[in-house]
Amino acid sequence: xxxxxxxxxxxxxxxxxxxxxxxxxxxxxxxxxxxxxxxxxxxxxxxxxxxxxxxxxxxxxxxxxxxxxxxxxxxxxxxxxxxxxxxxxxxxxxxxxxxxxxxxxxxxxxxxxxxxxxxxxxxxxxxxxxxxxxxxxxxxxxxxxxxxxxxxxxxxxxxxxxxxxxxxxxxxxxxxxxxxxxxxxxxxxxxxxxxxxxxxxxxx
Numbered sequence: 754x755x756x757x758x759x760x761x762x763x764x765x766x767x768x769x770x771x772x773x774x775x776x777x778x779x780x781x782x783x784x785x786x787x788x789x790x791x792x793x794x795x796x797x798x799x800x801x802x803x804x805x806x807x808x809x810x811x812x813x814x815x816x817x818x819x820x821x822x823x824x825x826x827x828x829x830x831x832x833x834x835x836x837x838x839x840x841x842x843x844x845x846x847x848x849x850x851x852x853x854x855x856x857x858x859x860x861x862x863x864x865x866x867x868x869x870x871x872x873x874x875x876x877x878x879x880x881x882x883x884x885x886x887x888x889x890x891x892x893x894x895x896x897x898x899x900x901x902x903x904x905x906x907x908x909x910x911x912x913x914x915x916x917x918x919x920x921x922x923x924x925x926x927x928x929x930x931x932x933x934x935x936x937x938x939x940x941x942x943x944x945x946x947x948x949x950x951x952x953x954x955x956x957x
Contacts, residue, residue: 878919
């Protein structure tokens, strides 16, 4: 059975362009994989703490020496790692804030990049044989030929971090000029439809 993990990072609910892209992606994926399972990890509905001193202490302590408190501190992180390891295809749907990913998505990344679980002690990624699709909604346009191409930090960062944990098959659907929806120049459905072909190819 194929498994799709969807990680949502936008706080805007139905007004979110990245979430609307996700809906189309999941609908297409379900039609292609009728017996597949979709696991949704909504970071706006997850009480995801930033990395703290107790978390780091637990992280750097060998598992066989974990106290009950350390196990509790890492419990959510363990759950997030298990979701990533169990999936065949991960979709990360996110807006771009100030040229990079939102804090909630950075926090998720900090929780899933774990030495000994997703990253080997030799620095090699352990999350292999999987595919990733990034659905990226940004106010600016950062694709090839853009005069602000050098500001495309979010894409570079996500590709880098996915590669670090072992996911090298990464496709980015870059929904630039998303601000046109907020300003009323373009309707949501019209805007999202522009990326239909890319979404269908990735979800097939």
